[in-house]
Amino acid sequence: MSTPKLPPLIIKKSPSAFYVYTYKNKWNSEKARSERVEFKKVGTVVSGQKEGRIRWDEKFLEERPELRNFICERKAKGYVFEPLEKETGLSLKQVLGIKQLHAGATWALDQIVSSTPIGPALKKAFPQKRDYLKTLSIVYFIILNENNNISRYPNFAETTRLPWPGALHASTIGRIFRRIKSQQIENYFTEVQKGLLEQKIKANDTDKLTLALDSTSISSYSEKLPNVVRGRNKDEDNLPQINLLMLVDSKTGLPLFYRHYDGNVPDAQTVRRVIADNSRLKLTDVVLVSDKGYSSNKNINDCLRNDVGLLFNMKCGVKDSLTQEVIDEEMSNLRDLNKRDWYTEAFQITKKIEWSYERQPVPRKRPSKNTRDVATLYWHIYFDKQIA
Template structure:
């Protein structure tokens, strides 16, 4: 005897039957007899008894959720798309996503995966359309997840379980790899979320926002940590909290790659204090950078300093960092020197662009002064670059501080990196450019995963949805990295590749093994290029 589920398409009700197999002596074939025992409650997964005509009878609930021993039989005949979801299944096994989700969310991990699959494949559709997609695709949960149920799922994802998942994923990253760190802003229409504030919006939206921080493995190309913070917190203020959380999570041998927005003396001291390795962009206006550029002088475009691989002129120097550590328990400041490597890079095209930008900026400052519409934030620059005189008769007259302007001109074409570990300037720049994976990932979150503007108004729902979006991002990041490594982007867009696989069908029937639909040679090759066990191409007759 087996339990069979059958959906009535007219009413949308799933009926549950007891199916008993027997041998028909007259027709000499196996037959089955079905007996209606109830209807499936879509919210609880329980069977509600009926009177045999589809009506509810009494209050007794039959629990069919207890798994039977042995293989789980297919309950009804289906023909579903599964080429793309099969790819995600394989990625989940290889990257440990499936195992780690099962460990952290034993009751809900399949729902999390199914929603993540949906978000990737149906990037332009809201989550309310999940039911339609679920009827057409084979996916881990195998059932519809109504809007109310998805909200409950998001609210059930606790901070403790999220942190457990981060720990497990981080253990799968190579200890020697650098971690690219960056932030982005997510606009929101909500007036109730506490962390939605007006701040520097990186998309140019005039809406309040919350910010996301993200850590990416430099070699793996996969994210393994994120945090939501208030929208008015600048990048430079996030490092101290990042350091505390990495320590709380038990991460060891931390190596961070960050852009110049995260540079400050306090942040560098905090990283030194925790013995973290780092590579960070910095301004050429800092004293030690200006001094090094002045030393280089006219040698900045000498061929001996040219690197053909980078097509840049490169320079490096060991400097002493003035380290300071406040010790509240002693009430003093510990001071000392720490070794650091300063890398400079010069490009003649950047020199021309820097000159044009600076001249336009000077024009804007000059206009502000002469028009009387001075900007308070620019007062320091007015005094630095201009000698301003004002008389009742002649009005405002300007002269220029040529020495200050020449100091800026000397830095045209240069950019700088700092590291307490990477000595080689070529290696340093290669590592620094890995930050691109974070910027691309933010683009995927906002565009591919439909997170450019958040409509969620509940704190717990938003936290849970962000986590599921993050899980989806891991799958996307794996695919994107493999596509770049194997040159698949020359043939497909991300959307086009997934569409190419999503047409592959799977036919299932009770009591029989699933039957794979037709697979083309080019589809088989896509699986191979993405590093997964392929669905084999259908042989020609």
């Protein structure tokens, strides 16, 4: 089988790939030399680099059908052809180089991604150089490995089927992370929110959007990253910390919003900014669910002002909290056997409270009756004698 002859070719780089072009030479009498003209794209280097296998465009293959019988690779500015076996459609080199890849766990992760807005959101937020596929592959590595030191990624990729099949070394992964801009992260969360709302509409889901709110500290091995501060988290880790607060959809587990903030411990007042950002989130019928630590009067008032539902785990030690006062008022009822739920073995009381708050607070201006609103809140108290 004779090797195909190719027309003059040139490789051109775009923001996302390397493409193969044909061209023609034309004599320029003024400059007394020939110039390349009439460029036409005919293929793509699938490796994402200047060298590697060429995937020819269909129109070019129609013009030169003999190329269908060969694998063509660009090597050292030249083009190397390898014939395909008729029975398998593979080259001898490919047959000898076939290897098995672990795919069960990543297949399961693929199903999760395909059933959520994560995939389309990544593609829209990180389109350059197919970073969305590379980022997803790195995420798979982090999820599936107990020791997820990024230097181990090449060995993992060698034996595992991943969205990005190419090699990614630690330096390459570092460049990918450095390319990520704050606006791209914002775009990602915006697209996830849009996708989730579209899914709810298609499923005719009219339930309120219940968002779990919590904050945590993440250890970092680099002190050069922004928002990294020296501190100790709950695990007594003495590494630098990045503190994050997130909103997560309780049904799907999808994170819909995040904010990083300064400080060694979670700041309860940070929630106020998250609640105020609800207008930017463009989410309606929202209920915030939180553990203790976020139940200050200011946070409750902000929820009411922004029409955000709330289900807070109240804490007695929070400044201006009515929790201890309500418990003291109901102490006698909390020991009444008629208030006992025999399934949970706890005493349960719900108390209705008329909550007064400033509708539109103005700095340095005292509130008045005309500027205050009243909302009905329900205080659920659970009392266990043994725990007490």
